[in-house]
Structure formats: C-alpha cells, structure tokens
Amino acid sequence: MLDSNGHGAQRLRERIARRLQETGKKAAAVSRSAGYGPDFIRDFLAGRKGTMNAEAAARIAHELETTVPWLQGDDAALPEPPDPQTARARSVPVFGTAAGSEGGALHIGSDVIEWLPCPPGIEGVRDVYALYVVGSSMEPRFRQGDPVFIAPHRPPRPGDDIVIQIKFDESGSVESWVKELVSIRDDQIVVRQHNPSGEISFDRRQVIEMHRIVPVNELFGL
Numbered sequence: 001m002l003d004s005n006g007h008g009a010q011r012l013r014e015r016i017a018r019r020l021q022e023t024g025k026k027a028a029a030v031s032r033s034a035g036y037g038p039d040f041i042r043d044f045l046a047g048r049k050g051t052m053n054a055e056a057a058a059r060i061a062h063e064l065e066t067t068v069p070w071l072q073g074d075d076a077a078l079p080e081p082p083d084p085q086t087a088r089a090r091s092v093p094v095f096g097t098a099a100g101s102e103g104g105a106l107h108i109g110s111d112v113i114e115w116l117p118c119p120p121g122i123e124g125v126r127d128v129y130a131l132y133v134v135g136s137s138m139e140p141r142f143r144q145g146d147p148v149f150i151a152p153h154r155p156p157r158p159g160d161d162i163v164i165q166i167k168f169d170e171s172g173s174v175e176s177w178v179k180e181l182v183s184i185r186d187d188q189i190v191v192r193q194h195n196p197s198g199e200i201s202f203d204r205r206q207v208i209e210m211h212r213i214v215p216v217n218e219l220f221g222l
Contacts, residue, residue, distance in 0.1 A: 008072060008073070009052070011071075011072060011073040012052065012057070012071055012072060013044065013045050015066075015070065015071040015072070015073070016041065016044070016045065016060065016064065016071060017045060019064040019065070019066055019071075020041075020064070023064060023065060024126065025063070025064065025126065025127070026127065027041040027042050027045070028041075028042070029126075029127040030060060030063045030064060031060075032093055032095070032110065032112060032129065033063045033093050033127075034056070034059035034060050034062075034063050035059060035093070035112050036056070036059075037110045037111070038110050040056075041060065054068070057071060057072075091115035091116065091117060091118060092115065092116050092117075092118050092122075092128050092129060092130050092149060093112040093114075093115060093129050093130065094112065094113055094114040094115065094116055094129070094130045094131065094132065094147070095108055095109055095110065095111070095112060095113065095129055095130075095131060096108070096109035096111055096113040097109070097131050097132060097134050097176075098134070099134050099135060105175035105176065105177055106131075106134055106135075106175065106176045106177065106178070107174075107175065107176070108131065108163075108165075108176050116130050116147060116149075119149065119214075119219035119220055120219075120220060120221050121214070121218050121219045121220050121221035122149060122151060122214055122218070122219060125151050125153075125154075125214075126153055127151075127152050127153060128149055128150065128151050128152075128214075129149075129150055129152070130147050130148065130149050130150065131147070131148055131150065131163065131178075132145055132146070132147055132148075133145060133146045133147075133148060133178055136195050137177075137178075137179075137193040137194070137195055138161075138178055138179070138180075138193060138194055138195065139194060139195045140194070140195075141161070141180075141194060142161075142178060148161075148163075148178065148213045148214075149213070149214045149219060150163055150211045150212065150213055150214065151211070151212050151214050152209070152211040152212075154212045154214075155212070156181050156210050156211075156212040157181070158181055158182055158183055158184075159180070159181065160180070160181050160212050160213070160215075161178065161179070161180050161181075161212075161213040161215070162178075162179060162180070162181050162191070162210050162211060162212055162213060163176055163177070163178055163209075163210075163211045163213065164176065164177050164179060164181075164189065164191060164202065164207060164209070164210050164211075165207070165208040165209040165210075165211075166202055166206050166207060166208065167206055167208050168206065174208065177191070177200075178213070179191035179192060179193055179200070180192040180193070180194075181210070182199060184204075185204070186204070187203070187204050187205075188201045188202065188203065188204055189201070189202045189204055189207050189210070190202075
C-alpha cells in the first residue's frame with residue numbers, strides 16, 4: 001500500500017495530476033479505464049482515499065502512458081509516447097447496463113464489466129467506452145446484446161445514433177437511452193426510435209450528456 005499521509009503519496013498525487021494535464025485526460029475516465037469507479041482518482045488526489053495499492057498504481061500509470069517509478073518521483077523513468085504495437089492492443093471498457101423504466105430507459109453503471117479489443121478506427125480517440133444494448137427499441141439497427149462503441153467528445157449531429165442521459169428533477173434519478181438524434185432545439189432534444197417507430201422529445205434542461213455512437217465504418221477506418 002502507498003500511504004496517503006507520506007511524502008511518497010504526495011509525490012504520487014502531484015505526478016498523477018501532472019499527467020492528467022499533459023495527456024488531456026479526465027480523472028473519471030482514467031479511473032474507469034483502469035477498472036475502478038469514476039471517483040477513484042479524484043478521491044485519492046483530494047486525500048479522501050487513504051491508500052493506493054501497487055496494482056492500482058500500475059493500472060493508472062498505464063492509462064496515463066507512463067510508469068509507476070515516474071509517478072513515484074523517478075525522473076529518469078520519463079513518460080514516453082505509447083508504442084504503436086501497444087496502442088493496437090488497447091482495450092475499451094464496457095460499462096454495465098440494466099433496464100430501467102417501462103419506457104425503455106437504461107441505468108448505466110460505473111463498474112467495468114468487461115474489456116473489448118479497440119477497433120482500429122478509434123485507437124487514438126480519447127475516453128471511448130462501450131455498452132451492450134438492452135431492449136428492442138432500436139431494432140433492426142441495434143439488437144439486444146449488440147455492443148456499441150461511444151466517443152463522448154465527438155459532437156453528435158442529426159442522423160447520428162447517440163446515448164442520451166436525462167436527469168429527472170422529481171426524483172433526481174438519471175436514465176439513459178440509445179436513440180437516433182433528430183434535432184437539437186432551443187428547448188428540446190428530439191430523438192427517434194425504430195421499434196415501434198416514433199419520435200420522443202426531451203426537455204433540453206434535463207439533458208446531462210449526449211454521446212455519439214461510432215458507426216461501423218468509422219470503427220474500422222472506412
């Protein structure tokens with residue numbers, strides 16, 4: 001274990017924060033990619049998490065494209081650009097999904113349930129993740145159990161398939177849907193489903209995120 005109260009842990013915090021800035025990666029995304037909850041790194045940097053074991057440090061070093069010795073203060077172990085062969089072996093985290101309301105909503109968990117090989121077309125894309133489709137509302141485009149790869153930093157356009165997350169004021173709960181984006185209006189986001197065919201409008205003030213699902217031709221660089 002690395003003691004959060006010691007000088008070494010403080011250096012670890014500083015180096016992790018530095019690599020987050022240098023790589024442009026978000027703490028929550030790195031935590032998830034390393035196989036932990038979204039607050040894992042943030043809690044450690046803030047001192048709320050008392051220890052970090054060697055396995056966690058190694059996973060985080062890998063996601064931050066560096067080494068544990070460098071994170072611990074060894075300046076001779078400089079971060080290096082990822083090797084092309086290593087990049088090809090990159091894996092994408094799959095977050096767990098569960099059916100939510102009767103309207104076909106999903107609850108997306110923060111735990112990584114599986115890792116999938118990264119398709120070549122998105123090897124260099126930051127913070128990609130994957131989900132397994134639940135339900136039949138997007139058939140025949142997506143069927144129950146199909147994996148979809150999501151690029152959260154690529155702005156969606158009308159006609160794109162998306163994962164849209166909505167927070168309901170009454171309950172504070174967050175629900176998500178896999179739909180096709182129709183239009184973005186001043187006060188509404190309009191989406192389409194295929195089974196049964198129809199459009200759904202969401203209050204734009206309640207939309208937390210809209211993440212673009214990467215189409216198959218882009219996944220394979222076509």
